[in-house]
Amino acid sequence: MIDLDGAEDRVSHWLDAQQRSLLNHLDTVLDAEAGLGDILTQAHRNAVTDRLKNALDTEAGLREILVPSSPLAASPQKQPGLNEVTPGAAAPEEQVSPQVRLTLRTESHVSEACGVLEDAVSIDKLICFVHTRAAVLKRANSHACPQKHTGTCGPSCVRLATDARKALSAALLIFKIAGPRSRAFAERLDLEPAGDRAATLAAGLESSRYRLRALTNITHSNGGCRNVPAAAVELTEILDEMREISRDVVGLCIARVWQTISMILGRYLPALDERATLAFLDDFTICDLRETDLGSIDLTGVRWSERGTLWPEAVDVEDLKIRSDEILAGSGVYVIRSGTATVRAYAETS
Known part of the structure; x- marks a missing residue:
């Protein structure tokens, strides 16, 4: 006769081991400190760019290269929507010469727009880091407390609660970092769509910190492991919402870059994703x-x-x-x- 209780314990222990192994491997790949370093590095870059604007007239050099051949060429063509594809349109890098691409890199408005995009991507990466960990934790805890049928909590339950607290602590830390950055980002783009959305993100990150602290408290309480599945679900819901907003900010910043480039060139170029957008110039x-x-x-x-x-x-x-x-x-x-x-x-x- 098959020992179902024993089989359930063995499966639960195996799932615990796999979940912890996956989280440990993710820690080696996803580096929140590196994401923070990217943001701080970008802040220095923006300061240098601002100083260069006062010393170099890159627009004058760019106009020498990109001067339109007729008055009609000075205004870009009507631009399709961000997700609209022009039939038969070549990729932007095929429509623009290397000379122009290299010159655009140092044009102040393009440089500023790309700097804004890089800031948005850095914030999104931080949120993505904890979002991934929360999703893994949610899946690992979908079978709930493995010792629920005994009425007591064993070592595997304690490990589940510990992993949940680590994920919650990581989320609190990232939200503490990303919140002020999002607020500063919103102020930098005041009255622009990306700035409005970044303000929503900053407010959401701030209010979510209170919910995260409450979740941390219930996982520390007696029998806290029984609260872990529900905490993992709520943590994932919070991060789903924040990630959706941060992706909106990135998308608006991408559109901003291509609108700037299109205005300078006097013709529409289709928008790409953030990686391809930055690759276009670099x-x-x-x-x-x-x-x-x-x-x-x-x-x-x-x-x-x-x-x-x-x-x-x-x-x-x-x-x-x-x-x-x-x-x-x-x-x-x-x-x-x-x-x-x-x-x-x-x-x-x-």
Whole structure:
């Protein structure tokens, strides 16, 4: 005769072990500290950009390249909606030359819009971090307290409650970080749609902290493990709501970037997702730059590859490697570091 009680215990123990293993592996992949570092780094970037605006007239240089051929070209064509696709339209990087893409990177309005997008993405990554952990915890606790039929709580129950408290503590920490950042973001974009949505996010993060503290308290109470499944469900619901708002903010910031680019170029370009949007300005890993005038263009942050990027003869590629960081050892893909700005510098050292 099969011992059903014993089988249930064994299955529960196995599920506990798998859940803890998954959470431990997620901790090694998802790094909240790195997300916070991204936000702080972006704040420094914005400060430097603001100072550069007062010293460099990048708009004048851009107008020399992008001056419209007729008065009608000065106004962009009617733009479809954000999710509307123009039939037969080529990808933006196929419609815009490398010279223009590189020049757009240093245009103050584009740089500011991209900085705003990067801030929004950094906040979204922090919320995504705890959202993922909460979803895993919810699934792991779907079978409820494994010792419920005995009336007592064993080691596996204690582990479940401990994991729940860790997830709640992580959410509280992230909300404490992301809340003020969202509020500052909203003030920065006051009266803009993205700013309004960011204000909603900041208010939601603040009010949710009280709910998270209450959930933490019930998991600390006697028999707290029995409250873990319900706490995991509520935590996931809170994070679902916050993630939805943060994704709205990112989407509005993406639209803002492409509206800015379209206004400067005088024609509509279709909006992409956040990764492709930033890659449009930074990714030159498969690009022929041999006929491009790079003499005074700031290349900080440009991503290039040893095999796919063709540089002008004046560029010493080996020296360029020294002034760049390889994304992954042996990949042959590099990002040019700050402070190694122009091709003129590479040419003079070659």
